[in-house]
Amino acid sequence: MSDLFPSNLIAGYGRYLQKGFVRFKETHERLAIYGQKPEVMVISCCDSRVTPEGIFHAGPGELFVLRNVANLVPPCEDDASLHGTSAAIEYAVRALQVKHIVVMGHAKCGGVQAFRENANVPTLKGDFIGRWIKLLEPAAISMACMPVDKLDDPQLAMEYAGVRQSLKNLMTFSFVREPVEKGGVTLHGAWFDIGSGELRVMDPHTEQFKTAADGKVAAVSTAD
Amino acid sequence: MSDLFPSNLIAGYGRYLQKGFVRFKETHERLAIYGQKPEVMVISCCDSRVTPEGIFHAGPGELFVLRNVANLVPPCEDDASLHGTSAAIEYAVRALQVKHIVVMGHAKCGGVQAFRENANVPTLKGDFIGRWIKLLEPAAISMACMPVDKLDDPQLAMEYAGVRQSLKNLMTFSFVREPVEKGGVTLHGAWFDIGSGELRVMDPHTEQFKTAADGKVAAVSTAD
Amino acid sequence: MSDLFPSNLIAGYGRYLQKGFVRFKETHERLAIYGQKPEVMVISCCDSRVTPEGIFHAGPGELFVLRNVANLVPPCEDDASLHGTSAAIEYAVRALQVKHIVVMGHAKCGGVQAFRENANVPTLKGDFIGRWIKLLEPAAISMACMPVDKLDDPQLAMEYAGVRQSLKNLMTFSFVREPVEKGGVTLHGAWFDIGSGELRVMDPHTEQFKTAADGKVAAVSTAD
Amino acid sequence: MSDLFPSNLIAGYGRYLQKGFVRFKETHERLAIYGQKPEVMVISCCDSRVTPEGIFHAGPGELFVLRNVANLVPPCEDDASLHGTSAAIEYAVRALQVKHIVVMGHAKCGGVQAFRENANVPTLKGDFIGRWIKLLEPAAISMACMPVDKLDDPQLAMEYAGVRQSLKNLMTFSFVREPVEKGGVTLHGAWFDIGSGELRVMDPHTEQFKTAADGKVAAVSTAD
Incomplete structure (x- = not known):
């Protein structure tokens, strides 16, 4: 067994320097x-193909x-358990006072796919990923009950629904809801x-996703 | 209140395209x-100054x-709670079969600083960040009882100790320990x-951190 | 306050005699x-517009x-709570040895509608109906993840999905699954x-609903 | 195994149409x-020989x-369990605003008989029907301690006592008690x-059951 730090990372770090x-x-x-x-917090997926700093061409600071699996925000659960995602959001809003929180989903999300393929399969003990992605259940329920989109692609529809649900869940934290209001x-x-x-950027009023092609996002109403 | 998607992000996205x-x-x-x-999973901090893909000059895929606050890995807790970090690690090892897991700490870590400033302060209800960074408690105890480093900088020492503790905690997950072994x-x-x-890269044997300057990390033994 | 037994019931009883x-x-x-x-157990809704004996022109015996709200079968939960629906199914299969169990949904189901309108609304203490209809959650998740129908009518789609879920839940009781197998x-x-x-009768293979108009149900394969 | 929908039901449905x-x-x-x-909710047994719409010659609406086993109403239990019967009662009173609730027992009730035959037998895990009919225990205790009837037929006496107990239990729900008062x-x-x-109809004051033969129920006092 080799304990060597991955050489491609070291080489990449050389180029970075x-x-x-x-x-x-x-x-x-x-x-x-x-x-x-x-000024901005981005909540996105661990997926190796989705780098927020790359996509937004953002520099340090x-x-x-x-980043977690499937860019999920749990609802506020004020118990004694660990809540790493909630902790990060609290830190962003309270300590850093960010002005924007962007929840960014993506195509081909393995977490969403795993959820869809295992819908209604009970999670086993020790199945962390199974339990985590069950955070998508309310998204699925909303999708079924009050569909926003008419999409023939249930994977895409669930990716959208997951983003919408995470935005809803963000509002369950008083430290988010109050400054939002x-x-x-x-x-x-x-x-x-x-x-x-x-x-694609979600219109906050219609909750529909529209392309932000060429850097020009479809005009979004500023009402509210 | 404006609902506009942040214009600097849209502009940055245009440059990215x-x-x-x-x-x-x-x-x-x-x-x-x-x-x-x-092939590589990186566990790092949400901090806006620390972008793994940037530091390792890594492309998509x-x-x-x-990324969570203070790049922490909790120990395996096989209960019914949500464990977003554990879920991501499980997904990386089991579904993606990554070959390396890098826990990367950083200087000026706000999470570590908050822990140090609130050591032994009981966490209040609704204090997600306070509970989360208490994951550093065993690191602090190890640091106090069995110091690896002789450092005058308690912030840096705690940042190192946090990385070591997360590496130990990774080994509490059977799906990590078994392929590691x-x-x-x-x-x-x-x-x-x-x-x-x-x-800086941690020598797995001495657990000390050494510079990887100019892309040349100090030779690390391959024994074990 | 009058304690009189409703006179229309008494009059109706006279005609019945x-x-x-x-x-x-x-x-x-x-x-x-x-x-x-x-030979037949029917599980249907309490709705005053849906009388199984009427619809199937069935005589006594x-x-x-x-009949419960929204014709729901919970999954088998072997705890110490009361399970009235499970008890009735157990009695039908074990004591009466029925040969068929029909789960019959219906249009304009108030329970389904209440579920859809309150999707993802947390139930309050004392909200029995809210908790009960949450039995539809797995149906909504299945509908969102693995849609069987392409229906523009989410109410109808949920009514169908509820029937399918209840059929699935029936199979979680060993005293149902074993004789079914x-x-x-x-x-x-x-x-x-x-x-x-x-x-409309559900084709057990495609899980799609087809009209049984004029007493002639679309031919259903007998394979299996 | 045949998946055919029961042909007698299809034929009956043809006659219904x-x-x-x-x-x-x-x-x-x-x-x-x-x-x-x-205007009326009827709580009756699943028994195939007791059809409320038939007995009261009632049309749709x-x-x-x-309908559950032995027409039982549990007492209000405000926990997180499912309470299908309570849910239906809540829906009837709160959403539909029915004016009457009729609990209708019947002769030869298999649920009552099972209870009598297994009195004081502990229920086994997975014995849904055994647990459900234990709802009759307070009825049995009342019957033994404060007998209303002098009946030589313990089955009939228990059938009556079960109806009385369900009426008492209805009053434990605030959404029933308040409009009743x-x-x-x-x-x-x-x-x-x-x-x-x-x-037979129960006199609300004496709690005794009297025939409503020929559509003429014995005069019931309106006092209270």
Whole structure:
């Protein structure tokens, strides 16, 4: 058995030092001294094909990024258990005072697919992933009861529904709901297509997803 | 209150479409069709100054990235609660069969700092972040009782200790321990310095962190 | 306050004695002496517009009829709670040895509608109906994840999905599953349209509902 | 094994379409459009020999009918379990605003008989019917300690006692007790003799059952 740190990571880090880090050297020094003050939190998937900083071409200090399986936000559960996702959201809103929270789903999401293939299969003891993705159950129920989209693709429909549900769940945390209601924090839904690079942004009023092609998102009403 | 999707994100996405996406267009198309098959999982912090794909200069499909506050891995708790971090690790090892898991800490970690400032303060109801970072308690106890480093910087020492503890906790999951013991999966510790861009890698035997400067990590023994 | 037994019921009973009872007088006497031996159990809704004995023109002794809100069968839960529906199914199969169990949904089902309108609304203490109709959650999840029908009418789709789920749940009781597997008991789905009187029967293979108009149900394969 | 829908049901349905449905065609169309508004809820047994709509000669839309084993109403138990019977009662009173609730027992009740034969036998795991009919235990205790009737027939006495107990249990639900106390809802006991077709109605004051032969129930006081 080899304990060697993966050589491709070391090689990649070498290139980073020469390129990426050099480009943002002053930013890094400033951020180390004054701390981070990102305006945006992105909640996205662990998927290796979906990198928020890449997709939004964001430099150091811009995005506070939570990544878990299927970009899920659980509803507020105020018990004694550990809630890593809730903790990150609390930290973003309370400590960092981000102004935007973007929940970004994506195509071909393995977590969503696993949920669909195992719908209504009881989870076994020790099945962490099975329990986690059951967070999609309310999304499925909403989809079935009050469909927003007319989509023939149940995988896509569930990916959208998952983003909508996470946005709803965000509002169950008082530390999110209160600044949202006061206008200090805004919630956003987005969806990324791995194959085409297309980004879709959710219209907060119709809850429908529209392409943000060429960097020009369909005009979204500012009412409310 | 404006519901507009943040314009800097849209602008950044426009640049991504012209640069980042174009560079990896074929990779994206291939990944959409054949699925992801990353060899490395990185567990790092949500911090806006620490982007694994940036630091390792990794393209789409290379890194499965879990990000939570203070890059913490809880010990295996086989109860009915939600365990988002455990779920992501299970998915990485069982479904994606990654070969490496890298736990990457970083300088100026706000989660570690909050833990240090509130050590022995009981957590209140609704204090998600407080409960989450209490995962560092065993790290603090180890640090106090069996110090690995002689460091004058308690923040840095705790950041290191947190990485070590997460590596220990990873071994409490049978689906990690078994492939680690058989050699199919290797665990790694790392630490990133925001201000200087320095990456340090943990020697698995001495558990000490050494610079991987200029892409040349100090030779790490392959014994075991 | 009047304690009088409703006079219309008394009047209706008078007509029953002269008509309905007289027609089946001997049957009643025989049934009182030798007991009931129905071959069919019908599980239908409490709805005042859906009377199984009427719809199937059945006389005394023919149908063992369980009626609850939304014709729901819970999954087998072997705890110490009361399970009235499970008890009735157990009695039908074990004590009466019925040969068929028909789960019959219907149009305009208030229970289904209440579920759809309150999807993902947490139930309050004392909200019996809210908790009961949450039995439809797995039906909604199946509908969203693995849609059988392409229906633009989410109410109808949920009514169908509820029948399918109840049939699935029936199979979670060993005292149902075992005789079903041996061929002694057969399960059926049906749906009644209040306005038109149309009865639809579920094809057990495709799980789709087809009209049984004029008493001639679409030929259903006998394979299996 | 045949999956065919029972042919006698299909044949019966054909007769229903030609007779029963035709007779109430306009009523059905109206009920489909305007919804149900029954004034009476009947709680009766699943027994195939006891059809409330038949006994009360009731047409579509008249009776909201709950049927379970032995026409039992559990006491209000405000826990997280499923309570199908309580749910149906809640729906009848709160959503449909019925004015009368009739608990109708009957002769030769298999559930009552099973209870009597297994009195004091502990219920086994998985014995749904055994647990369900233990709802009759308080009825048995009342019967033994404070007998209302002087009857030589313990089966009949228990059938009566079961109806009385269910009426008492109805009053443990605040959504029943309150409108009963205000006069908006009235509770009634009844008992049907399978062999003779005789209907008996419970006097709410003496709690005794008297024949309602020929449609003429013994005068019941309106005092209270």
